[in-house]
Amino acid sequence: MKIYKTEEGILLEHGNLFRIMKGDWDELVNRDNLFEFLEEQFLHLENFAGGDELLSKALLPPIGTQEVWAAGVTYFRSKEARMDESKETGGASFYDKVYEAERPELFFKSNSHRVAGHRSTVNIRNDSTWNVPEPELTLYINSKGNIQGYTIGNDMSSRSIEGENPLYLPQAKTYERSAALGPCLLVLPKPIEPFSVIQMEITRAGESLYKDSVAINKMKRTHTELASFLFRATDFHAGVYLMTGTCLVPGHDFSLQPGDEVSISIQFIGTLINTVAVK
Numbered sequence: 619m620k621i622y623k624t625e626e627g628i629l630l631e632h633g634n635l636f637r638i639m640k641g642d643w644d645e646l647v648n649r650d651n652l653f654e655f656l657e658e659q660f661l662h663l664e665n666f667a668g669g670d671e672l673l674s675k676a677l678l679p680p681i682g683t684q685e686v687w688a689a690g691v692t693y694f695r696s697k698e699a700r701m702d703e704s705k706e707t708g709g710a711s712f713y714d715k716v717y718e719a720e721r722p723e724l725f726f727k728s729n730s731h732r733v734a735g736h737r738s739t740v741n742i743r744n745d746s747t748w749n750v751p752e753p754e755l756t757l758y759i760n761s762k763g764n765i766q767g768y769t770i771g772n773d774m775s776s777r778s779i780e781g782e783n784p785l786y787l788p789q790a791k792t793y794e795r796s797a798a799l800g801p802c803l804l805v806l807p808k809p810i811e812p813f814s815v816i817q818m819e820i821t822r823a824g825e826s827l828y829k830d831s832v833a834i835n836k837m838k839r840t841h842t843e844l845a846s847f848l849f850r851a852t853d854f855h856a857g858v859y860l861m862t863g864t865c866l867v868p869g870h871d872f873s874l875q876p877g878d879e880v881s882i883s884i885q886f887i888g889t890l891i892n893t894v895a896v897k
Contacts, residue, residue, distance in 0.1 A: 619656045620802040620888070621647070621767075623678040623735075629669060631802070632660050636669025643682035644856040647758060652766040653807045673801070679735035680769055680803040683856050686733060688754070688773055688791070689844050690723035691716045692837050692863030722839055722847055725787060727773065727861060728797040734772075736800035736890055741897035742874050743793055746776035749874040751892075752864040753818040753882040755810070755834050757841055758803055760857040763849040765841055767805045770882050770890040771861040772798040794897050799859065804887045809841070810834070814885040818866045821879045828872060832865040834884075 622629040627638045628646065637660055649655060716723045734740050742749035756771035774797065780790035804810070817831035841862060848860055874880075878894040 619653060619660070619805045621656070621680060621805065622673065622802045623680045624672050624675075625678065626668075626672060629666070629672055630656065630660055630663070631669065632657070636666040637663035638666045638669075639663055643680075644684070647682070647766065647803065648760050648857045650760065650762065650764055650766070652760070653805045656805055676737040677735050677801050679730075679733045679799040680801075681730045681733055681799055681859060683730055684758075684858050685726065685730070685854065686728040686756075686771075686797050686799070686859045686861065687848060688725055688727040688771075688861035689839070689863045690725065692722065692839050692844075693832075693865035717838065722844055724844070724848055724860075725791065727791060732794055732797065734795045734798040734892060736798075736892075738798070738892060739795060739895040740772060740774050740798050740880070740892045741793065741795040741895055742774065742876075743776050743779070743789075744896050746778050746790075747873065748778035748781070748870075749774070749776055750868050750872070751775075751818065751820065751874065751880045751882070752861075753816050753866050754861040754864050755814075755816060755884060756799060757845065757860045757862060758857060759845050759848070759854070759860060761853070761855055763845055765809070765845055766857075767803040768810050768884075768887060769799050769803050769859070770801070770884050770887055771859070772880060772882055772890060772892055773861050773864065774798075795895075797861075798890060798892045800890045801888045806886075810886065816864075816866065817883045819881045820868070820872075820874070821881070822875065822877070827878075828868045830866050834862075836865055837863065 758767035
């Protein structure tokens with residue numbers, strides 16, 4: 619079951635059929651057994667013929683009042699990239715220690731009003747010289763700490779700022795439209811297939827500059843492990859979104875420019891497309 623947030627209402631897609639419903643996003647998603655609940659709701663709604671047309675347009679991010687958090691250094695390639703960007707300032711060893719530690723790196727990423735949706739713009743900072751997108755499987759976790767759905771996340775990052783000093787992480791990660799989610803929230807009766815593939819392509823003026831893919835089972839930590847650490851001492855009354863880290867990192871010779879298009883796909887979820895602007 620896929621849930622899209624649109625200007626016309628909440629669009630449900632199930633078995634190649636579309637149905638639309640009104641209601642509060644937080645109330646809809648913040649429950650246990652979300653898949654079973656949506657199946658029941660779907661049975662009592664009429665078919666909606668305009669689903670394909672709605673999906674061809676820009677979509678609202680599938681988020682209500684939830685915060686967005688993120689996990690770092692969860693893939694070996696990410697650890698290597700972070701160590702490389704910080705080696706000249708002496709911060710490289712921190713990332714190696716985090717990768718091997720019991721406690722994961724978790725950090726606040728964005729309030730909901732700063733999150734971009736499918737086919738809208740994401741920002742790079744005007745005081746940064748090295749900017750990259752980070753494609754991430756993103757969990758929706760309800761207020762009880764249970765994983766109920768999945769979406770695609772784009773964790774926009776300033777590698778030049780973070781590379782200066784690890785303490786600059788909030789400035790490198792958290793600013794206006796530094797996060798994108800979409801195009802939908804995928805709700806399944808069981809955990810997402812571990813061999814699901816994440817793919818990212820970056821194009822500039824129609825030319826592909828970067829393209830790579832990885833299976834989510836290359837991640838060092840489990841999804842439930844990350845969720846449990848996030849909920850250890852923090853409450854999320856409407857649930858929370860958690861980006862789970864990336865393994866797809868463009869090389870040190872690449873930096874985003876205004877007008878670039880970032881396309882991130884995850885099997886079974888879909889494709890999140892964003893255009894880059896400067897803040």
